[in-house]
Amino acid sequence: MALLEVKNISKQYKNTKALSDVNFSVKEGEFVSIIGPSGAGKSTLLRCINRMVEANYGEIIFDGSHVLNLNKKDLRKLRAKIGMIFQHYNLVYRLSVVENTLHGRLGYKSTIEGIMGRYTEEEKKQAFDILEKLGLSEEVFKRCDELSGGQKQRVGIARALIQNPKMILCDEPIASLDPSSSKVIMDHLKNVSKEMGITCLVNLHQVDVAIKYSDRIIGVNSGKVVFDGSPEELNNEK
């Protein structure tokens, strides 16, 4: 069954048509990459799904709810089920790794000092467990501005996972990383999908990475879906 259905989505910024009549659906647990050149509309598309960007037209159904019709309260509930990972990590750099992780519980808008005091021992233990799985046990109490790019992105993954999300949206998660850190991040995302059963929708501009990691690939160009199929089918088209 589809966890996510995107139907006839269009988005117009002032003078730019970023998305035109985009349709696709994603099954529960699937690892789907969205590929396309810079400016294709990938980021806009991901952001329409959790309404960081408002689509002008169309319908999005996630886990049974009509996303574009939700009121503020229900939108908050929806966002709790959808984690998000960014190219530039969007961490609070003066806070520690575990504080940034726990931040995922509160949503992106809140900035708090002394965040640790607000959490139960159980929540802190969950954060430590997630960080251990991501290979960050040694970094737990370091400030995020002391970390390498690859480590920062692993904190981004931890912050998404602590939400217990049904789906994670990843907007160019490896575009700022070197090849070896990129591999570590993609391997972790693959585990998130295959071992934890969390659906991943990942924007990438590297076709080879998409082919290696995805169950399915959606190609976008000039705001339109130009390919939707398996990595094998994409290889045959090339």
Ligand code: ADP
């Ligand atoms: P991608 O993620 O594939 O690089 P984007 O979704 O960022 O593509 O951008 C798609 C198009 O929409 C581009 O032409 C971009 O310049 C434009 N665009 C993106 N965000 C905005 C915005 N906030 N205001 C106006 N135009 C935008």
Ligand code: ADP
């Ligand atoms: P960008 O290239 O978009 O600035 P970054 O991931 O480098 O992406 O930064 C995201 C935000 O965090 C930016 O506002 C940036 O100024 C800030 N930032 C980045 N690195 C640090 C740091 N070491 N200490 C404090 N703030 C930082």
